[in-house]
Amino acid sequence: MGVRLTIRECAYTPVVTCDWCGKDVHDDGIVEFLSNTEGVVIDDRLWFVHQQCTICFEESHGGHSKWRHMNINVFMRNMISVTNFNLSETPKRKKKRRSNETK
Numbered sequence: 001m002g003v004r005l006t007i008r009e010c011a012y013t014p015v016v017t018c019d020w021c022g023k024d025v026h027d028d029g030i031v032e033f034l035s036n037t038e039g040v041v042i043d044d045r046l047w048f049v050h051q052q053c054t055i056c057f058e059e060s061h062g063g064h065s066k067w068r069h070m071n072i073n074v075f076m077r078n079m080i081s082v083t084n085f086n087l088s089e090t091p092k093r094k095k096k097r098r099s100n101e102t103k
């Protein structure tokens with residue numbers, strides 16, 4: 001599952017979904033990837049799982065020794081760093097007006 005788009009509050013919204021349980025991943029996520037015994041990445045695919053789903057995911061996919069993982073917050077920071085995304089230039093979402101707000 002990994003990263004997919006959904007519509008929330010009338011806007012396309014990226015959502016990270018756990019590749020083990022299927023529920024949304026937030027800051028409790030782990031990015032899993034395959035490596036050899038020397039730690040060299042052997043498959044460029046990424047899997048996203050909750051911290052509590054890591055053991056079950058790894059055991060059902062060949063065992064812990066094949067997998068390396070990274071905290072999702074570290075992964076996102078690294079991705080922003082290597083891609084030079086400029087988050088200060090991204091448009092801010094408009095806040096949805098509540099129906100009981102005075103106009």
Ligand SMILES: [Zn+2]
Nearest residue numbers: 018021050053
């Ligand atoms: Zn999960």
